[in-house]
Amino acid sequence: MKILFLGSGTSTGVPVIGCDCAVCRSENPRNKRLRASVLVKSESTTILVDSCPDLRQQALCHSITAIDAVIYTHEHLDHTTGFDDMRAFCWRRTDRLPLFAGTDCLAHLRRMFAWAFSEKNTYQGYIRPDAHDHAGRPFMVGDIEVIPVPVLHATVETYGYVFRHAGRSFGYVPDIKELPAASRPLLAGLDVLAMDGLTTQEHHTHLSVADNVALMQELAPKQGLLTHCGHKVDYEEICRNLPEFMTSAYDGLEIEI
Ligand SMILES: [Zn+2]
Numbered sequence: 402m403k404i405l406f407l408g409s410g411t412s413t414g415v416p417v418i419g420c421d422c423a424v425c426r427s428e429n430p431r432n433k434r435l436r437a438s439v440l441v442k443s444e445s446t447t448i449l450v451d452s453c454p455d456l457r458q459q460a461l462c463h464s465i466t467a468i469d470a471v472i473y474t475h476e477h478l479d480h481t482t483g484f485d486d487m488r489a490f491c492w493r494r495t496d497r498l499p500l501f502a503g504t505d506c507l508a509h510l511r512r513m514f515a516w517a518f519s520e521k522n523t524y525q526g527y528i529r530p531d532a533h534d535h536a537g538r539p540f541m542v543g544d545i546e547v548i549p550v551p552v553l554h555a556t557v558e559t560y561g562y563v564f565r566h567a568g569r570s571f572g573y574v575p576d577i578k579e580l581p582a583a584s585r586p587l588l589a590g591l592d593v594l595a596m597d598g599l600t601t602q603e604h605h606t607h608l609s610v611a612d613n614v615a616l617m618q619e620l621a622p623k624q625g626l627l628t629h630c631g632h633k634v635d636y637e638e639i640c641r642n643l644p645e646f647m648t649s650a651y652d653g654l655e656i657e658i
C-alpha cells in the first residue's frame with residue numbers, strides 16, 4: 402500500500418491569509434500546507450480521502466487523473482468543497498464514481514451538491530456519484546478494506562478510517578478531539594497512523610500536538626504521523642520534540658507500507 406499526503410494542513414492552509422508569523426513566513430517547503438487529504442493506493446486500486454478545496458492543485462501537482470472511489474471523513478468545508486474538481490476523474494469513466502460517507506456527511510453532500518446527486522444528472526463526464534452510506538460498517542474498495550472509525554470532533558458526525566491491504570494497515574484521522582472507548586481497538590497497533598495535530602495549544606475541537614502524542618503512545622502504531630497542522634506548528638521544531646516513532650506528515654510525503 403502506498404500513501405500520498407496531498408495536503409497536511411488545517412482548514413486555513415499554511416500560510417494563513419494575512420498572517421506574518423514565523424511559520425507563515427517560513428521558506429521551508431514543509432511549512433507550506435494545503436488542506437488535508439490523502440491518496441491511498443494498492444497496485445490496482447486508488448482511493449481519494451476527502452475532496453478538499455485544494456484538490457485541483459493537488460491533482461495537477463501529483464498527476465492524478467483517475468480514482469476508484471472517494472471517501473469522506475466529515476462534512477466540514479475544508480474536506481468537501483473540492484467536489485467539483487472530481488469532474489476530471491469522471492471524464493474517462495462511463496460508470497458512476499463510487500462515493501462513501503457516513504449518514505450525516507452524505508446527507509450534507511446531497512444538499513451541497515444537489516445537482517450531481519440528482520436523477521436528472523445524466524451527463525457523462527460530470528460527477529455522477531454512486532453514493533454509499535457506510536453507516537460505520539467496513540467495506541471494500543477494490544482490494545483495499547476500509548474500516549470506518551467513529552471519532553468525536555466539533556458537533557458533526559466524523560470518521561477516521563483504517564485501510565487494510567496485504568496484511569498492512571494505515572489509519573487516517575485528520576479531524577478529532579476525542580477517541581471514544583469503542584473506537585480505540587480499531588486504531589490500536591497499526592503499521593502507520595496519521596492523526597490530527599492542529600496546534601501547540603489546547604483546542605476545543607481538535608487534538609493539540611501534546612494530545613496527539615499522548616494518544617499515539619497509547620495506540621502504539623509502528624509509525625505515527627501528525628497531519629492537519631496549522632500555523633502554530635513549525636515542521637523542524639515540532640519534529641525535534643516528537644517521540645522516536647513519530648514524525649510529521651508534509652505535503653507530497655509518500656510512504657510505502
Ligand atoms: Zn479539517
Ligand SMILES: [Zn+2]
Nearest residue numbers: 420422425632
Ligand atoms: Zn501564521
Ligand SMILES: [Zn+2]
Nearest residue numbers: 475477554576
Ligand atoms: Zn473538521
